[in-house]
Structure formats: structure tokens, C-alpha cells
Amino acid sequence: MKVLELLAKHPTERLSLARIVREAGLSRATAHAVLTQLTADGWTVRDDDSCYGIGLGLLTVARRAEAGFPLRRVAAPHLRALAQRTGDPVFLAERDGDSIVVTEVVGHPSAGWIRPGRRLPLAPPVCREFVSWAPESERAAWLAAADPAHRERLARVLTEIRARGYSVERLVDDSTPVLEALAGLRDSPITETLRAQLGSVITELITIDYLPDELGTQNAVVTIAAPIRDAAGAVVAAVVSCPDTRLSAAELSELGAVTVAAAEAIGATGSGRS
Incomplete structure (x- = not known):
């Protein structure tokens, strides 16, 4: 192997x-x-x-083997169309148990971690679009795993994501290089205690999503993620646009809308539905 x-x-x-x-x-x-x-x-x-x-x-x-993973094949043309329309890189993230796996990438996202095969834990504060539509018990368990200082905000953010249809990842100032370095350390062979401490530091560097009254003239936006749901309404994947720039509130809303539309088009095919 x-x-x-x-x-x-x-x-x-x-x-x-x-x-x-x-x-x-x-x-x-x-x-x-x-x-x-x-x-x-x-x-x-x-x-x-x-x-x-x-x-x-x-x-x-x-x-x-690709026949066993129809969602990626169905999603590919929609991802390419979205990237062409917006000019931003796009990727598909699929749920695999308690993890999220990047399975398809169109363009060249600025974040080095975005590459096919990259696996992320379904853990707070990230992957919010996968949790926002989950049953109350699952949302509560996810929130319980978050830093206590951020639980109240995360609960409000999950509600906002359900209302507008997508999550927004934003960073404070120029912390991207620091975050990538810390994330690399967290993925290295270290103790669980140190891994948890690194996760806490990463959380401190992230301003979690946007609430409606926080949008200004220009808003830092790294990614926008919209859910792909199966016939039962469970989120099985997400379409993620990667502008990694500052957008006005109107531009953010427009990019969110077209990303949601792409996700809904993929889900509407029935492929990947249970």
C-alpha cells in the first residue's frame, strides 16, 4: 500500500x-x-x-471503485460550473462516520489542507453545516464537545446557518499561517492532552461564523459551505466555495445563494440519497 x-x-x-x-x-x-x-x-x-x-x-x-461513490461523480459537473461562475475554487466534502473527507477539488484553494483525501473530525467549531440540520440530540452532543466559552455562540450560529442555508468560515486578521501551522502540529503524533490544547488555541484564533448584526462594509470570508442532504434530510456532504477574500454583505449573500443552489442541484439528482 x-x-x-x-x-x-x-x-x-x-x-x-x-x-x-x-x-x-x-x-x-x-x-x-x-x-x-x-x-x-x-x-x-x-x-x-x-x-x-x-x-x-x-x-x-x-x-x-468509483461506482461505489456516486456522489462525487454526480457532483463534479456542478462543482465545475460553480467554480466557473464565481471564479473561486470549490470542493466537495463528504461525511464518513464521525469524519468529513474532501473528495473532489476544483481549482486551487489557498489553504494547503484542502486536498483530495484530507480527513477532518466532525468536531466543533468546524463542520457546522453538517450539524445544523441534525436532530437535537446530535446537535447537543456536538455543542457539549465545544470549548465552554464558545457554546452559546455556536448554538446561535447553528440556528443562523439553518435560516440562511450555509456556513461561513472567517479568520481574525492575518491568522491563517498560524492556524495552518497549528493544524499541522495537531495532526502529528502527539499526546491527546496536547492535541486538545492545540485545538483550544485554534478555536481562540477563529471568530466563529457571522451573526446577522456582525456584517459590515467588508467581511473576511475564507469559505462558504452549503449542505447536500439525503431523502431523510440528513446532511451527507457539503459544497464549499473558497473565496478567501473580503466581501460586502451583498456579495456574501450572493455567493452563499449560488453555493446553496449547487448543493441543492446535486442533492436533487437522488445520487447519494439513502
Whole structure:
């Protein structure tokens, strides 16, 4: 799996055995044995310079596997249309149990964490659009996991998100580089205590969403996320626009409306509905 994941990150390249050994963290003997078998089975190919790349066997399996995830396929044209209309990068985030996974990205979002396969915990204060339409018991459990200092505001924000149809991520001043550094540390091998402390610091750097009376002439907007719901009304995914700029209240409302429309169009297809 390490070898296949490494090659999949460089689909148009051919990687030398030495590079695979180094980047996959394998011994030369193990890497050579693995690649010999993968190549024999058609999962990888080897060129005349003894460098390796993805084989047709892996491509075939990947295409078959996509049939098990219809939402991404259905959403793709809507995401492209939204990005073309607004000029902003867009991504699809799908719920997977207690996590959110980025499954499709159109354009080049400024935030480094936005990339296919990135997994985020369904934990406060983020992923609000996934919780706002949840049953009261689920919302209460989510709020209970939040920093006590932010619970009252988060409860008001969840109500506001249900009313307007989308969440807004905004940052205080120029804290984006600090947040990305802290987020990277939180994802590294550290103790749960330190992880919780980092989460608290990250929360302190975030002004959670906008309430109606807080909108000014220019408003910092990193992302706008609108829910995709199944037939029962449960939020299974979200369409996320990434303007990462300052918008007037009217511009924010307009971008929110077109993002909601894209999410509703995807949900209306019936794909991804339970």
C-alpha cells in the first residue's frame, strides 16, 4: 500500500527504486520484491531505466471503485460550473462516520489542507453545516464537545446557518499561517492532552461564523459551505466555495445563494440519497 500510495501521488512520473525506498520508508530488498510482484500483476509498470509508475491494473480497479461513490461523480459537473461562475475554487466534502473527507477539488484553494483525501473530525467549531440540520440530540452532543466559552455562540450560529442555508468560515486578521501551522502540529503524533490544547488555541484564533448584526462594509470570508442532504434530510456532504477574500454583505449573500443552489442541484439528482 505504501508503494501504491506513493506512485498514485505522482501519476505522470516514473520513480526510481532508490526514490521509492527513501520515500516509502522500505528496505531496498522489500521494495524490490514488492515492485516485482506488483509489476507482474499489472498494478505497476517498469520502464527501460528501471523506474516505476502506475499500471493499467490499478487504473481499472480505481474506475470500478468509483461506482461505489456516486456522489462525487454526480457532483463534479456542478462543482465545475460553480467554480466557473464565481471564479473561486470549490470542493466537495463528504461525511464518513464521525469524519468529513474532501473528495473532489476544483481549482486551487489557498489553504494547503484542502486536498483530495484530507480527513477532518466532525468536531466543533468546524463542520457546522453538517450539524445544523441534525436532530437535537446530535446537535447537543456536538455543542457539549465545544470549548465552554464558545457554546452559546455556536448554538446561535447553528440556528443562523439553518435560516440562511450555509456556513461561513472567517479568520481574525492575518491568522491563517498560524492556524495552518497549528493544524499541522495537531495532526502529528502527539499526546491527546496536547492535541486538545492545540485545538483550544485554534478555536481562540477563529471568530466563529457571522451573526446577522456582525456584517459590515467588508467581511473576511475564507469559505462558504452549503449542505447536500439525503431523502431523510440528513446532511451527507457539503459544497464549499473558497473565496478567501473580503466581501460586502451583498456579495456574501450572493455567493452563499449560488453555493446553496449547487448543493441543492446535486442533492436533487437522488445520487447519494439513502
